[in-house]
Structure formats: C-alpha cells, structure tokens
Amino acid sequence: MDEKNALRALKKKDEAALAWFIDRYAAYVNTIVYNIIGRIMTASDVEEVASDVFLVFWSNADKVKPDKIKAYLGGVARNKAKDKTRELGQDLPLEDDVIGISSVGPEHTFELREQAEMLEKAIRSMQHPDREIFLRHYYYCHPVAQIAEEMKINASTVKTRLRRGRQKLKEILSEGGFDDEIKNLRYDGQYTG
Amino acid sequence: MMKLKISDMMDNIQDDTVLFQIKEIASSDKIKEVAMNKLHANSNTHARTRKVSAMLIAAVLATILLAGTTLAVYYFSMKDLEGPAVQVGGEEAHTLSLNGLKGSPEYEAAQEWERYVEAWYAKGENLAVPDLAPDAYTQYNAFSQDAKDTLDDILSKYNLRMHDAATQVNSLDELYSGLGVSGFMPIVGDNGTFPVSGTFYDDGTFTLNGAAALPDGADVRYQFYCFTKGTFTRVGYLLADVNDFEEWVYTTSHGDDILLAIGANKSILAVNLDKSFVFVNILSGAENSDDNRSSYGAKPVGKRDLEALADSFDFAAIRGLAR
Numbered sequence: 001m002d003e004k005n006a007l008r009a010l011k012k013k014d015e016a017a018l019a020w021f022i023d024r025y026a027a028y029v030n031t032i033v034y035n036i037i038g039r040i041m042t043a044s045d046v047e048e049v050a051s052d053v054f055l056v057f058w059s060n061a062d063k064v065k066p067d068k069i070k071a072y073l074g075g076v077a078r079n080k081a082k083d084k085t086r087e088l089g090q091d092l093p094l095e096d097d098v099i100g101i102s103s104v105g106p107e108h109t110f111e112l113r114e115q116a117e118m119l120e121k122a123i124r125s126m127q128h129p130d131r132e133i134f135l136r137h138y139y140y141c142h143p144v145a146q147i148a149e150e151m152k153i154n155a156s157t158v159k160t161r162l163r164r165g166r167q168k169l170k171e172i173l174s175e176g177g178f179d180d181e182i183k184n185l186r187y188d189g190q191y192t193g
Numbered sequence: 194m195m196k197l198k199i200s201d202m203m204d205n206i207q208d209d210t211v212l213f214q215i216k217e218i219a220s221s222d223k224i225k226e227v228a229m230n231k232l233h234a235n236s237n238t239h240a241r242t243r244k245v246s247a248m249l250i251a252a253v254l255a256t257i258l259l260a261g262t263t264l265a266v267y268y269f270s271m272k273d274l275e276g277p278a279v280q281v282g283g284e285e286a287h288t289l290s291l292n293g294l295k296g297s298p299e300y301e302a303a304q305e306w307e308r309y310v311e312a313w314y315a316k317g318e319n320l321a322v323p324d325l326a327p328d329a330y331t332q333y334n335a336f337s338q339d340a341k342d343t344l345d346d347i348l349s350k351y352n353l354r355m356h357d358a359a360t361q362v363n364s365l366d367e368l369y370s371g372l373g374v375s376g377f378m379p380i381v382g383d384n385g386t387f388p389v390s391g392t393f394y395d396d397g398t399f400t401l402n403g404a405a406a407l408p409d410g411a412d413v414r415y416q417f418y419c420f421t422k423g424t425f426t427r428v429g430y431l432l433a434d435v436n437d438f439e440e441w442v443y444t445t446s447h448g449d450d451i452l453l454a455i456g457a458n459k460s461i462l463a464v465n466l467d468k469s470f471v472f473v474n475i476l477s478g479a480e481n482s483d484d485n486r487s488s489y490g491a492k493p494v495g496k497r498d499l500e501a502l503a504d505s506f507d508f509a510a511i512r513g514l515a516r
Binding site: 026027029031034053055056058059060068071075076083086092097099115131135138166169 | 202207208231232450512513
C-alpha cells in the first residue's frame with residue numbers, strides 16, 4: 001500500500017488503513033509529543049496523546065491532501081501535546097515567546113489566517129539554519145540545549161539565531177499591522193493607535 | 194502595543210521540513226491498541242453500550258489487516274441535549290438542557306429539583322420572605338427548611354456539590370483574573386467595546402455573554418456556559434426544538450470534537466469535556482428573521498462561520514478550569 005491509496009482507504013473508514021498509518025508514523029508522532037510533554041507526563045500519557053492524533057486523522061481524513069500527511073500529523077501532534085501542557089497549567093520552556101508589535105494598538109486583532117500567512121512569510125524569508133532553529137524551538141518546542149546538541153552548534157548561537165528570527169517576524173507583523181491601521185483610519189475616521 | 198505569542202501563532206501552520214532525531218518511545222502496536230480501543234468505544238450509544246474485553250480487542254486487532262470493516266465514530270447528538278417540554282404562553286415548547294447530557298447526574302438532578310420547586314410554588318410553599326438571610330441554598334431557590342433538606346437529598350443522590358458564592362464579571366479580563374488563567378475566549382467584537390458580562394464560581398463553572406468576530410469581520414453574540422462536572426447548577430433550559438437544527442460533529446484544529454448545530458435563528462455549540470460540559474447558545478442562525486428577538490439585526494451565519502467560532506475557543510485552557 002502507498003500513502004495515496006492508504007489515504008483513500010482511510011477516507012472510506014478502513015481500519016486497516018489507520019493501522020498502516022500508525023505503523024508508518026507512530027515513531028514520528030511519538031517523538032513530537034514526547035519532546036513537548038515527556039518531561040512532565042508519563043509514557044502512557046504520551047501514548048494516549050499519540051493515539052488521539054491518529055483518531056483526529058481518522059475523523060479528518062477528508063481534509064488532508066496526500067502530500068501533506070506527515071505535516072498534518074505533525075501539526076496535530078504538536079497542538080495536542082501543547083494543549084496538554086496548558087491543561088496542566090505548565091508553560092513551554094521557550095525563549096521570549098511573546099513579541100510586542102509597537103505599531104499596532106492592543107485593540108487591533110489579526111485574524112488567525114493573517115497571522116499564519118505572516119508567520120509563514122517570516123519563516124520562508126529566514127535562511128538555513130535560522131529557519132530550522134526557529135521551527136525546532138517555537139513549533140516543535142525543542143529546548144535550546146536539545147537544538148544545540150542535535151544540530152551540533154553551541155547554545156549561544158542558537159539563541160542568537162532565535163533572536164534574529166523573532167526580529168524578522170516582528171518586522172513582517174509590523175508591516176502588516178501598519179497597513180491595517182490605515183484601513184481602520186479610513187473606516188471610522190478615528191485613529192486609535 | 195500589541196503582544197503575540199509565537200508558539201500560539203505556530204498552531205495554525207504545518208511543517209515537515211525539519212528532520213529531528215526520532216526516539217523509540219512506544220511501539221506502533223501499543224499506539225494501535227490504544228487508538229482502536231478509543232475508536233470502538235466512541236462507536237457506542239447510550240442504548241448500545243457494550244463492554245469490550247481484552248480478548249475482543251485482540252480479536253479486532255487480529256482481523257483489521259484482513260478485512261476493511263468500517264465503524265462510525267459516535268459523539269453525542271442534539272437528541273442527547275433534549276430537555277423537558279415546558280408550557281410557554283399556554284403552548285407546549287421544546288427545550289434543550291444547558292448543563293449536561295441526558296442521563297448525566299447534572300441533568301437528572303436539575304430536572305428533579307425543578308419539579309420540586311414548581312410543585313412548591315404551585316402550592317404557595319417555599320417562598321422567599323423579605324427577612325430571609327441569604328445562604329448557599331438561596332441561589333437554588335431553596336428557602337424553606339423542607340426545601341433545603343430536599344436539595345441535600347438530591348445532591349447526595351447524584352453525588353453533586355453546591356457552588357460557592359457567585360462572582361459577577363463585566364469584562365473578559367475580570368473573568369480571566371477571577372479564574373486564574375490567561376485568555377481562552379476569542380477577541381470580543383466591536384473592537385473590544387462589546388459589553389461582556391458573566392458569572393464564575395471557584396469550582397471553575399462560569400457563564401459569559403460575549404461576542405466574537407467571524408472571519409468576514411461580522412460579530413456574532415453568544416451565551417457561553419461551562420459547568421464543572423460534579424457540581425449542581427440551577428440553570429434554565431433553552432427554548433429550542435432539536436428537529437429545527439442541522440447538526441454535525443466538527444473536529445477543531447486542536448483535535449477537540451465539537452457538536453455544532455445551525456438553526457434558522459440560533460445555533461448551538463456543545464462540548465463534553467472530561468471534567469466539564471460546555472454549551473454555547475449562538476445568537477445567530479442561517480436566516481435571522483425579523484421577528485426573532487435574539488438574532489434580530491445579526492448577520493446570518495453559515496457552517497464555516499460556526500466552525501471558525503469553535504476553533505477560536507481554547508478548550509485546552511477551559512479544560513484546566515474545573516476544580
């Protein structure tokens with residue numbers, strides 16, 4: 001069976017297809033989940049979350065494209081594990097996770113789609129290894145030490161690259177916010193920024 | 194200055210470019226076993242509950258490679274929210290339960306208590322008197338000793354506890370501060386000027402009248418109810434007929450299964466979490482007729498709008514509220 005046929009079968013609610021995907025991606029999903037919650041939860045908790053990821057895939061197979069399965073599973077695994085940390089009131093050990101956009105007032109909102117587009121633009125503009133470091137830390141929630149070890153660079157370099165990535169993201173968000181401020185000004189005639 | 198959390202922004206992107214070290218933590222067979230257990234458990238209904246023994250699990254696992262069987266994944270439906278019929282203006286009206294699924298202790302206790310309260314009222318008993326000192330029972334309309342004793346019996350019967358005193362809030366910040374959490378509701382519409390009001394209890398139960406901005410920028414107003422399981426809330430029923438809705442189960446980007454239902458003038462969102470039950474009465478439907486008070490003036494919503502609204506609530510944080 002290949003992924004395309006397995007996905008087709010999964011969309012028809014074929015349990016054998018689900019089992020096939022689990023065999024193929026269990027280790028990948030487990031690793032993502034474990035990297036986020038392994039230090040605060042048990043092995044059976046990791047298994048529970050990992051199994052939930054595949055059940056979400058089962059329910060949403062219709063929405064997944066054949067060439068995006070790994071990315072989809074990774075995204076769900078990451079979000080589910082992150083949700084677990086929130087349920088327990090735990091913070092992720094991330095560097096400067098909050099950025100301030102001074103050109104945009106607090107009452108302004110970016111739609112989720114806008115945020116995702118600007119974030120992807122920022123990430124695409126980063127060169128290697130900055131892009132990989134940024135994704136490892138803020139998407140996969142790898143601590144700085146783990147990134148340094150796996151990428152064979154020192155921790156201070158990781159932090160420097162993360163800072164650069166945050167700066168790039170701020171620039172792009174600020175540009176997007178400024179454009180929307182102009183729209184708001186025309187809409188209600190009152191500048192609130 | 195606007196503040197954004199990078200890791201939260203990452204919730205809505207996907208990546209498969211990073212090659213990290215794969216760890217051998219659990220075997221795929223173990224993940225399969227857990228996943229299949231849940232898949233088969235979810236296919237049960239109240240009438241069709243069945244015990245799945247370890248041997249049956251093993252038998253199913255052994256056959257999945259041989260046959261392409263299919264099982265529907267069952268969540269709960271609007272029928273599980275049906276409340277009692279009530280009299281409105283001399284006519285019988287259908288209702289929906291706000292605080293739990295049919296058959297749950299919270300649902301049954303609420304109905305039983307309401308029958309007592311109505312019966313006493315009809316006989317002119319258990320009336321609030323001017324010099325009555327308020328206590329924990331007052332919020333449940335238990336004023337006489339007989340009523341308090343009856344309420345205690347019901348709570349004992351269903352293993353529920355009373356709420357402590359309610360705290361009123363007039364903003365999302367007050368709600369977050371009171372519950373000790375960071376934001377978990379969508380940004381309020383009208384550029385933050387929409388008047389929010391609500392109530393919360395120390396056990397994590399809360400109600401909120403709020404609003405959210407839909408993807409096209411229109412606002413939708415809602416009444417959000419979150420009841421911690423194991424507690425007793427005296428809450429009314431929503432006047433609505435389950436047959437007037439089109440319902441479906443939507444899985445959010447975070448993997449939460451949400452029951453959504455769209456009607457002509459209102460819509461419903463309901464989630465059965467581990468430790469709490471959430472019911473959202475959305476004051477907009479597919480049509481919003483001029484003679485409907487709740488949805489009058491609101492922009493009609495579609496299925497995608499309700500799914501976007503479901504995605505905007507942070508159910509992971511809401512899960513953590515129950516105490």
